[in-house]
Amino acid sequence: MKLKISTPAKTIFQGEIEKISIPTENGNLKVMDGHSPMVASVKPGIIKLWPMENHVKVGNPIYISTSKGMVFIDGKIVRIVSAEATLAPEQSESTLLQSKQTLEERIKRLKTE
Template identity: 30%
Template sequence: MNLEILTPEKKLFSADVYGVQLPGVDGLFEVLDKHAPLVSALKAGRLKVLKDKSNHLAYFTIQSGFVEVIHNKVTVLVEGAVPSGKQKPN
């Protein structure tokens, strides 16, 4: 699935990924390939990108915003976001 992380200033991330974990207003949730359509509000927190099934990860610290999932595309619209580290499998 395709993931885009957008702020008012720029496109911060755009790539095909395995999944993404998001800080929803009611708690963390995860979106994987072929997820049903949804729109949800996000609170400030840590977004985790699952780049593939081998646990290649990327993290972003985000401000509040929204996520839309439709036709295997995840669009994250937030007030601000910064990369906050990467982790690779051992």
């Protein structure tokens, strides 16, 4: 399955994947090859993907933090368009989730000041 994650400024990831987990407004969406076509709203969170090369799984999962966006799935290609996204393969999912929580708390404090 092919994946492309992009922002208005650049492409964050483009390549072949085994599967992907995407935070959506209706919960985490898990997508594998042959998934039914759909469009969904992406919410801020952590995208987790399993890269492949020549149809063989390679390496560890890759984590990408994302802001709001949209995901388009046609069964063979997944396209995610987000206002902002950051590739962070060197950080664990728990570290990224903690960073997300800290930033959300800062935003709430700024809105109430």
